[in-house]
Amino acid sequence: MDNIDNIVSEANANNQTKKFDKSEWVKKKQEERKSAFDLIEKTATEIVNDSKKFKTYLDVQSRMNKYSVGNALLITAQMPNATQLKEFSDWKEAGAFIKKNESSIIVLEPGESYTRNNGTQAIYYNPKKMFDVSQTTLTQNNKFNAYDDKVKLTALLKDCPVNIKVVDEIPEMDRVAKWNKQDNILYVKRGCETKNIFKELSEELARATLEETENPSLDNFKCKCISYMLCKKYNIDVSTFNFDVIPDSLKNMNSNEIRSELATMRSAMEDINMRMSQHFENISKKAKINDLER
Numbered sequence: 600m601d602n603i604d605n606i607v608s609e610a611n612a613n614n615q616t617k618k619f620d621k622s623e624w625v626k627k628k629q630e631e632r633k634s635a636f637d638l639i640e641k642t643a644t645e646i647v648n649d650s651k652k653f654k655t656y657l658d659v660q661s662r663m664n665k666y667s668v669g670n671a672l673l674i675t676a677q678m679p680n681a682t683q684l685k686e687f688s689d690w691k692e693a694g695a696f697i698k699k700n701e702s703s704i705i706v707l708e709p710g711e712s713y714t715r716n717n718g719t720q721a722i723y724y725n726p727k728k729m730f731d732v733s734q735t736t737l738t739q740n741n742k743f744n745a746y747d748d749k750v751k752l753t754a755l756l757k758d759c760p761v762n763i764k765v766v767d768e769i770p771e772m773d774r775v776a777k778w779n780k781q782d783n784i785l786y787v788k789r790g791c792e793t794k795n796i797f798k799e800l801s802e803e804l805a806r807a808t809l810e811e812t813e814n815p816s817l818d819n820f821k822c823k824c825i826s827y828m829l830c831k832k833y834n835i836d837v838s839t840f841n842f843d844v845i846p847d848s849l850k851n852m853n854s855n856e857i858r859s860e861l862a863t864m865r866s867a868m869e870d871i872n873m874r875m876s877q878h879f880e881n882i883s884k885k886a887k888i889n890d891l892e893r
Contacts, residue, residue: 631726635673635705640854642672647850647857650842655679657842660861661828664869668861670706677704684729695735703728746879748793751833754878755800755871761785761807778803780811794836801871802826808867817846821860825868832872 646653652675660671662682674681684704687697707724715721732738746754756763762784769777775791776799778784785803787796805825812818827840849860 628726631705632707632724635707635724635726638676639669639672639858642676643854643857643861646672646675647845647852650845653845654842656861657824657828658831660865661831661868664828664832664865664872666706668858668865671861671865672858673706674704678731680733681731683732685732686727686729690730690735690737693737695732695737697730698734698736701730701734703730705729746882748797748835750882751835751875752793752797752800754875755797755804755829757878758874759785759804759871761804763787765789774799776800776803778807780807783807797833797835798826798830798839801829804871805867808870809863814846814848817848817860820846820849821864821867824864825871828864828868829871829875833875 642656646656656671656675659675659679659681660666660668663671663674663684666674674684681704684706685693687703690697706727706729708727710723710725712720712722761778762782764784765787767789769775769786769788771777775788775795777786779786785800785807787800802822802825805822806818809818809821809825823840824842827837827842829835830837830840849857852860
């Protein structure tokens with residue numbers, strides 16, 4: 600009994616010194632939240648004034664398509680090469696160990712809604728510490744390497760919201776695809792390389808998906824960004840993309856306006872990506888059924 604008495608007594612003594620201070624915990628969370636929002640704002644204005652940083656953001660958002668623009672900006676600022684994020688406990692459950700001296704990545708998780716003093720509704724965001732797969736003992740493979748470009752092109756056009764017509768020529772020089780708004784037809788030039796068709800088709804599908812504004816230069820840039828993100832995600836050659844010239848209209852926006860434009864790009868990209876993902880999922884299901892029938 601003496602032994603257990605001593606152990607419990609020592610444990611209680613240690614617990615007293617580590618007594619939970621709720622006010623201190625709330626203060627720390629508020630500081631982390633403010634720091635995250637400040638970093639989002641800073642990164643948003645930085646990327647539109649630096650073509651390399653902007654391209655890095657597009658790379659992150661293409662991989663992290665399920666993450667909001669704000670969190671994609673946070674990842675861009677903290678670990679732009681991240682590919683798969685989980686909390687410490689989730690990695691542990693998956694049988695992975697976090698490598699020594701690795702720092703966590705802060706993202707914001709939406710929590711409960713609340714009413715502001717002016718009566719408007721808002722969402723409370725909680726700072727969340729994450730670790731990338733590269734910080735663990737696990738590795739990750741890109742599943743889209745298993746599909747060739749023709750399969751990816753089929754997925755791109757699967758259930759798309761426009762009519763498609765193959766033609767011998769397209770009026771615009773050096774174009775292999777063009778969406779005509781008036782007749783809602785996506786014209787595709789026959790006899791072209793699949794990778795070039797994917798690039799221009801994704802750009803034109805983005806054009807058909809995005810709401811047109813009074814700024815054609817910005818609209819064209821956004822369509823190119825969406826095409827790039829889709830090509831990057833599905834391992835289509837992106838060597839011909841160039842983001843050296845970012846529209847002044849985007850550069851002159853404030854942080855909230857920039858994020859709003861980025862959000863429309865992400866939404867259009869994800870709309871196309873969801874249709875593609877469903878096609879790949881159907882392929883996978885058919886393959887499993889065929890295996891079971893053998």
